Amino acid sequence: MQxxxxxxxxxxxxxxxxxxxxxxxxxxxxxxxxxAEVLCASSAPGGSDATVAAIRQQGGLAQAFSSDLADSNAVIQLAEKALDYAGHLDILVNCGGTISRTPAVDFAFSDWQQNLAVNLDATFLLSQRLGAAMIERRSGKIINIASMLSYSGGITVPAYTASKHAVVGLTRALANEWAGFGVNVNAIAPGYFKTDNTAALQANSDRNQQILSRLPAGRWGEPSDLAGAAIFLASSASDYVHGHVLAVDGGWLAR
Structure with a gap:
């Protein structure tokens, strides 16, 4: 195969x-x-307009969608709207997420529920609905976004950590059920990347230095560093890869 x-x-x-x-x-x-034609979903209407515009500027196909991932009904509606628009979906990337930083003894239960709803419940609901359609077609790729905190406990992020451990378990559970139907369910575990979720860590000079000192790559990841992993897991190149968690971490786990 070429x-x-x-x-x-x-x-x-x-x-x-x-x-x-x-x-x-x-x-x-x-x-x-x-x-691929990409349906770009964000939490607020218009949130993905810049992404869609950038894709179209490069000659690609894209359409903006929105959904509050903390609202289970809105998540289900997103799945239905995506199917209505596209007819079918070959690839689902569950990347939407949130994080709250508070010591566990002070962690608000409402924040716990928000983190689990966005990071885990939405991943399950979208995978369930779109995975069912993929099973019918006997073809599909689902990519969940895990984390380095799928391997460790972290500090002051109990809900995020719990959700990302659960995402790995869910990935493997779905792979066990759906691999025989031609549906690949895998995950990417990003290391320390320059994103909004890690802004507090980047701004903390002591914590930033601790992170950099452990990274064999010697730098934080850039979002573009995930491109190859995503294409691999979304393409035919990964047809015999099921239930795998691909760490893209600058060597963090090796250290």
Whole structure:
């Protein structure tokens, strides 16, 4: 098989949540560059307009959608609207997420519920609805976004950590059920990337230095560093990869 056939996404249709900025935006643009039509979802109406405009400027196909991922009914509606628009979806990237930083003894239960709803519940609901359609077609790729905190406990982020451990478990559970139907369910675990979610860490000189000192790559990741991993897991190149968590971490886990 030619490389273009292995890694190309021409004619494929993808839904990417969290596509307004950061990692989601980078993944959406990478999938579009590889040939996919990308449905770019954000939490607020108009949030993905810049991503859609950038994709179209490069000659790609994209459409903006929005959904409050903390609202289960809105998430289900997003899945239905995406299917109505596209007819079918070949790729789902569950990238939308949130994080709250508070010591566990002071952590508000409302923040706990918000983190779990956005990071875990929405991932399950979108995977369930769109995965069912993929099973019918016996073809599809689902990519969940895990974290380095899928491997460790972190500090002052109990809800985020719990949700990202659960995302890995969900990824493997769905892979066990759906691999035989031609649906690949995998995850990417980004390391320390320059995004809104890590702004507090980047601004803390002591914590920033601690992180950099452990990174063999010697730098924070840029959102574009996820492009290759996303294309691999979305393409035919990963047809025999199921339930895998691909760490893109600058060597963090190796250290």
């Amino acid at each position: 490389l273009q056939q292995l890694f190309g996404l021409t004619g494929k249709k993808a839904l990417v949540t969290g596509a307004s900025r950061g990692l989601g935006q980078a993944i959406a643009m990478a999938l579009a560059e590889a040939g």
